Amino acid sequence: AIDGGSASDDANHISGPSRTGDGLYFAMRDAMSEAGVGPADVDMLQMHGTATAYNDEMESKAAGLAGLSDVPAQSLKPYFGHTMGASGIIETILAAEELKRGIFLGVKGFEELGVPVPLNVSAENRLITNPHHCLKTASGFGGTNAAVLLSFGTPAPASAKKTSSALNPVRRVQISQGQVNVDETSAFVSSQTDFHTFSREAFKSREEANMKFYKMDDLCKLGYLASAWLLDGIEYGEEECGIVMSGKYGCLDTDIRHQQIIDSEGDSSASPAVFVYTLPNVVAAEISIRHHIKGENIWFWSEDKTMSDIKKYASILAASRDLKYCIAAHIDFINGDYFAIFELLENTDR
Template structure:
């Protein structure tokens, strides 16, 4: 199992883990109220870096987003220079990366390519392995930690640098406002008076290694599960979060769990859902807290940042209080901490949920659980579909087509599916992944994966949801015609395509979206093999799903079945 040998947090409250830890311990917050800001014509509360902090972090030839990640990583590995080797890989966790500069880069869209950003950061650090970006909405950080653990357990690498990072911009803030998810005042996780979330920006890094050191923390278990319910609303019963928790704590004594660090966004639906999941999992008596009142929702950084802070607090014998929590406002039985508490326990759970129906959790422990047990997993491909702007090949057989481009996707829907009108509301990336997957499952004919965690979904590309990003930008760039589109904004998260499939077929297994610098089938194979480290996963719909524009797209996907 993977051991944590280094960490760092860079946030508006400090540039080291210690500075952030002490700030939270003293009850400080980075949240600030703004009556308006450049490009944002409404009041909001968020956690933002000052201009002086931004200038101090700026790295030559890197964007602000990339500079944040670079400095956090370099601080985390300061005591471990040996980590820079050919057996180390960077796993970046981010929801929107460089999207804040999209409006200023009309002639160079490649600058917001997350895979390219990860490559630049990885090269500057001095790593030779190609990096991986986890872009799985709000659960990206915990998803990245789980992936890192599996890569080490499966002996794909010796060390993994996990960096969660996101910055705020009018693009993101306007999008959450369009969903009516923001609170104008400071957020109040799990409280009866909660009104919504606050956003934040940060970078947080964990260094994981197959070589544990004495007294270091270890990732004991973890799981990712989909609700199969809705792309932007959680299951009322917290089904995915509950299933993830059950898998994570399997065989664990609750007596040693100090705290459940919840996602705790302070939205009505998220906190209610989490309370039901925690209660159903038998964790009602375990103290639970949420840290969004200190940093806001830092998106791709949240899972990593909150894991680090919880790790250091439990090691210091304390559990942080949930800032602004006064009276319980959820129906699930949960033990929310409102102030600093003492603990002598040495394990904790980090849980998180997000758009696309994703839920993830990990169990982290300071107790020595022994050395690495290598997990070797393999799969065989049973069916494959390749769909491009002008071709369709099913298990090696070309189909006759009358249309090309976007008209081809619509024609294939009408001809081969026709019973799922939500197709017409999807963005182009989701339409492409949906059509290719439907044809793939028709080739399979029979399966028994509905309402079980046995089938996962893992899609990859290089450009995330760039086509939809550009479309959403058009709804906010004209101040005289400012009308952010909530339906477009949700689809600017590339993992939504996996959520659409989970909903359509009631798939409750792991769903994930990865961004790579280029189409790397060896890397894709490694990651899908690692998904089978979760023994409940027997089959994966996986492969490449890339939509550039109506004249350039490709889905090359397959069904992978575990063979051992």
């Protein structure tokens, strides 16, 4: 059973992990907290483990912060490689099977640790007697981190936390057809409605110096602009704001562009600058980086522009993570058509 879970963001860099490990640590900590277990209760630790210097360094630091340095740890990628977007679900299934059988696979090819904070890693398979809990982690582009607490045999204790919080709408931003509306007031109108003209003019009107804006894909530019107006003058701690996003198309527009490059020029011509945006959660990551948000964030596929379901989820999230604010957003970009609606919700039960 999955008894706890959490997702966070490093708010650091679009493709490079945090140098401190705090983002992943927040997800690990909250997953254990939601399940009602502590570090001493965790029998297995299955990590993202890409065998790259910065990722492995970050993960070792996160495990240390979480008090899990002595727990048997592994990465399964040496067996079948990095399955990209499928890696989280594939490795979680295998973690559940390991937990069920009490067999913890060794890390194939492991010889010695190369990380600053020690981890309990072995190349040999290990038998673990009556294991009950495994913490599985994953990390990805945009500094996104996730952790789930798996339990077998002995369920985790029920959480005593509130199940939902009352949320009060503070501000609403809508973008479409070359216009930005904040609540019921027009905040910006572009000279043209096409997205490239609109996005350039809207960004320049903000008078920001972040030239990385021009490297983003169109979905991220749209989210970046909406969040800029949404969070004007709003104050919060880095863990006090969460993001719950939805959309009908996700990153499909960028996926199509990425595939077109491969089809016309071959695999070797695939652009890393495009590939990094072929995950819809990256729009939340760009928002997190810009506004220093390390709280919970998640993406849902949905056509519902009223955001009724994700607002319910935001209410649950605000209670379980004691958030001060939660951003609920629906965002779509496909073939030049664009629409975004962002609402800032305040936790009035806090």
